[in-house]
Amino acid sequence: MLLAGESGEAPVTPCCSENGDQKKNLKEKSDINIAALVENEQVCEGTDNSDLPSCVSAFIEKEVGNDLKSLKKLDKLIEQMTESKMQLEEQVLTVSSEIPKRIHSALKKAEESKQFLNQFLEQETHLFSSINSHLLTAQPWMEDLGLYVKQEEEAVFHIWNYSEQSVFQLCSSLSFSDNIQQYLMTNNVPEAASTLVSMAGLDIKLQESSCTHLLGFMRATVKFWHKILKDKLTSDFEEILLHWPFITPPQSQTVGISRPASAPEIYSNLETLFCQLLKLQTSDELFTEPKQLPEKYSLPASPSIMLTPLQKRFRYHFRGNRQTNVISKPEWYLAQVLLWIGNHTQFLDEKIQPILDKVVGSLVNARLEFSRGLMMLILEKLAADIPCLLYDDSLFCHLVDEVLLFERELHSVHGYPSTFANCMHILSEETCFQRWLTVERKFALQKMDSMLSSEAAWISQYKDITDVDEMKVPDCAETFMTLLLVITDRYKNLPTASRKLQFLELQKDLVDDFRIRLTQVMKEETRASLGFRYCAILNAVNYISTVLADWADNVFFLQLQQAALEVFAENNTLSKLQLGQLASMESSVFDDMINLLERLKHDMLTRQVDHVFREVKDAAKLYKKERWLSLPSQSEQAVMSLSSSACPLLLTLRDRLLQLEQQLCFSLFKVFWQMLVEKLDIYIYQEIILANHFNEGGAAQLHFDMTRNLFPLFSHYCKRPENYFKHVKEACILLNLNVGSALLLRDVLQSASGQPPATAALNEVGIYKLAQQDVEILLNLRTNWPNTGK
Numbered sequence: 001m002l003l004a005g006e007s008g009e010a011p012v013t014p015c016c017s018e019n020g021d022q023k024k025n026l027k028e029k030s031d032i033n034i035a036a037l038v039e040n041e042q043v044c045e046g047t048d049n050s051d052l053p054s055c056v057s058a059f060i061e062k063e064v065g066n067d068l069k070s071l072k073k074l075d076k077l078i079e080q081m082t083e084s085k086m087q088l089e090e091q092v093l094t095v096s097s098e099i100p101k102r103i104h105s106a107l108k109k110a111e112e113s114k115q116f117l118n119q120f121l122e123q124e125t126h127l128f129s130s131i132n133s134h135l136l137t138a139q140p141w142m143e144d145l146g147l148y149v150k151q152e153e154e155a156v157f158h159i160w161n162y163s164e165q166s167v168f169q170l171c172s173s174l175s176f177s178d179n180i181q182q183y184l185m186t187n188n189v190p191e192a193a194s195t196l197v198s199m200a201g202l203d204i205k206l207q208e209s210s211c212t213h214l215l216g217f218m219r220a221t222v223k224f225w226h227k228i229l230k231d232k233l234t235s236d237f238e239e240i241l242l243h244w245p246f247i248t249p250p251q252s253q254t255v256g257i258s259r260p261a262s263a264p265e266i267y268s269n270l271e272t273l274f275c276q277l278l279k280l281q282t283s284d285e286l287f288t289e290p291k292q293l294p295e296k297y298s299l300p301a302s303p304s305i306m307l308t309p310l311q312k313r314f315r316y317h318f319r320g321n322r323q324t325n326v327i328s329k330p331e332w333y334l335a336q337v338l339l340w341i342g343n344h345t346q347f348l349d350e351k352i353q354p355i356l357d358k359v360v361g362s363l364v365n366a367r368l369e370f371s372r373g374l375m376m377l378i379l380e381k382l383a384a385d386i387p388c389l390l391y392d393d394s395l396f397c398h399l400v401d402e403v404l405l406f407e408r409e410l411h412s413v414h415g416y417p418s419t420f421a422n423c424m425h426i427l428s429e430e431t432c433f434q435r436w437l438t439v440e441r442k443f444a445l446q447k448m449d450s451m452l453s454s455e456a457a458w459i460s461q462y463k464d465i466t467d468v469d470e471m472k473v474p475d476c477a478e479t480f481m482t483l484l485l486v487i488t489d490r491y492k493n494l495p496t497a498s499r500k501l502q503f504l505e506l507q508k509d510l511v512d513d514f515r516i517r518l519t520q521v522m523k524e525e526t527r528a529s530l531g532f533r534y535c536a537i538l539n540a541v542n543y544i545s546t547v548l549a550d551w552a553d554n555v556f557f558l559q560l561q562q563a564a565l566e567v568f569a570e571n572n573t574l575s576k577l578q579l580g581q582l583a584s585m586e587s588s589v590f591d592d593m594i595n596l597l598e599r600l601k602h603d604m605l606t607r608q609v610d611h612v613f614r615e616v617k618d619a620a621k622l623y624k625k626e627r628w629l630s631l632p633s634q635s636e637q638a639v640m641s642l643s644s645s646a647c648p649l650l651l652t653l654r655d656r657l658l659q660l661e662q663q664l665c666f667s668l669f670k671v672f673w674q675m676l677v678e679k680l681d682i683y684i685y686q687e688i689i690l691a692n693h694f695n696e697g698g699a700a701q702l703h704f705d706m707t708r709n710l711f712p713l714f715s716h717y718c719k720r721p722e723n724y725f726k727h728v729k730e731a732c733i734l735l736n737l738n739v740g741s742a743l744l745l746r747d748v749l750q751s752a753s754g755q756p757p758a759t760a761a762l763n764e765v766g767i768y769k770l771a772q773q774d775v776e777i778l779l780n781l782r783t784n785w786p787n788t789g790k
Helices: 001-008 021-046 049-063 068-174 176-185 187-208 210-240 262-279 282-285 306-318 330-359 366-389 394-413 422-425 431-451 475-491 497-524 534-550 555-571 576-583 590-619 644-663 665-690 695-716 726-735 739-751 757-764 772-780
Strands: none
Touching: 001 576, 176 187, 176 306, 187 262, 210 262, 210 306, 262 330, 262 695, 282 394, 282 739, 306 330, 306 366, 330 366, 330 394, 330 555, 330 772, 366 422, 394 422, 422 431, 422 695, 431 475, 431 497, 431 726, 475 497, 475 534, 475 726, 497 534, 497 590, 534 555, 534 644, 534 665, 590 644, 590 739, 644 695, 665 726, 695 726, 695 739, 739 757, 757 772
């Protein structure tokens, strides 16, 4: 517009009818113009805003020049410039909207990178300081370790260098094999045996060597000469023992070696051969593989030559299809082993033990080692037979019985130590042990059924023997406790406390089961609580409780209590109080059972006391209605006699006391009559004395009935029965005080209520049980006061 104004001419509008070539040329020119404009802008970039008109002028001058005909290009140029302007504005708008977002994202990433870098720098600083600190701490260790490693490397080098070289030199220079061969050729067996012992010792030392060929050569050489020497010594040894082994009892055969004129020489040869065989034990252990037997116990060293013939006999007779190998007859091989031990005891003690004492000292017992070797045969046999018997209760139970009898004789007669491997280890194996427990429980329950169903179950075996029958124990209770005692004897030699505790739990379960059975029978007899069977059940309960209390102090059960304490402490199954009571022996392993039995005993006694007490109360109804106010005084009667109304009461009481004295044991009857007296004392005091008033004659009659008739009924059971009737005795004292003493006592009580003088006055007249208020009530029951007032 400015250019048009300057030229004074109107702008020329481009013609719309131009063809395609003209449009193409126009576009090319527009591009040229834009390029020229851009070039001109680049030229003007270094200029100020005030130079913008000059730049525009220069652009116009360049495009139009001095040719006026070129003005017709202005419309196209303006159009081109307008389009260029619009394109530039769009680009500027696009760039201005996208660049801030990109810049913000780039700044955010840069900030995060900066934070990560700071964290890495902090970690690097901390790690650097830690590494420096660790290096400073470990530096002395590294120095010491380096020194030790260096010393160890030098020592290992010298040791291996010396040992391997020396072994080769030793084997080659000494020529053990040649020496043994020469000794045997000259019949110098002792030197050959000593050389073999040296070779065996060297073989043992070389076990950790890396020289495998040397080890193999040494082992093969030792094995070769060991077999030759052992065969020779065994043959010579068997020739010396002419009668070995002793199959028949000592009474029918010559014990020991033969006794010709040269017996001392033969015994010397026996000693020599025995010592040489002992020397071979070191090399013998290298080739004897341990036998695979159940765990929990270990076998001794390889059996001696003396056991070999017996081992052959045992395996011949009790293995395979021999008629003597009967699985239902374990007593055959058990008795045979006991017989062998007994037959050889004297020879071993007199001939072999002195040799052992010379060679190895008294640490080895020939007889016990001989017994232990035979015990291994039993263990092998049991390990093979027990799996075949597990599911036959009768055969398994018979096996256990025979094994226990064998163990008892072995330990008691032959002194076999319990620390050596024995049959109880086999029975303690899990499968066998659980089966044993099951069988014991089964047969015990069957025994309990039979003993309770027996006709003589509630009759004492010693009923006709007074001195023996103090407890009046029925047959079922005594049989049951004998059963428990037998079970204890059967398991007391088990090797571990845990197994013993399991049997103890079985015993406690059986006691509880028997208690329940007694309770069931007792409930059937409740209506006849004074009957024979009811009393027999009560005696049974008392006997079992008493025996368990005695067992609780037994050393065996005290040891089990300590073992149980350790188990409970590990499992935390008891409170600290209960653990403390067990540890201090305040309680026992049978406390739970004893408490239940004592509760049952108390309930049964209470039922009996209540029954007798009801009968006594019924018999005392007439005595309660006695006319105590109108009875004649003692001076009016020639002789005092028992009140006729008291006879039923005293007769009933006497009969029941005699009956229960015969049916209950002494301790139970004592508890019974004391419980009855306690109730009877309160009843007479409350229902007869406090319910009536007494004149002088009535009080005297009451005193006579009580002190001369009621109290003497119990004089057979205690020295001073009146001490159990404290209420009645003191009431009789108060009712029979002379009038003056009674008046004085009443005045003291009224003037010094609750004070020490009142207590002293009561004690002076013999009142210790009754309270002051009760005394005043009793004094008011008297009717023989003077007319001056009460």
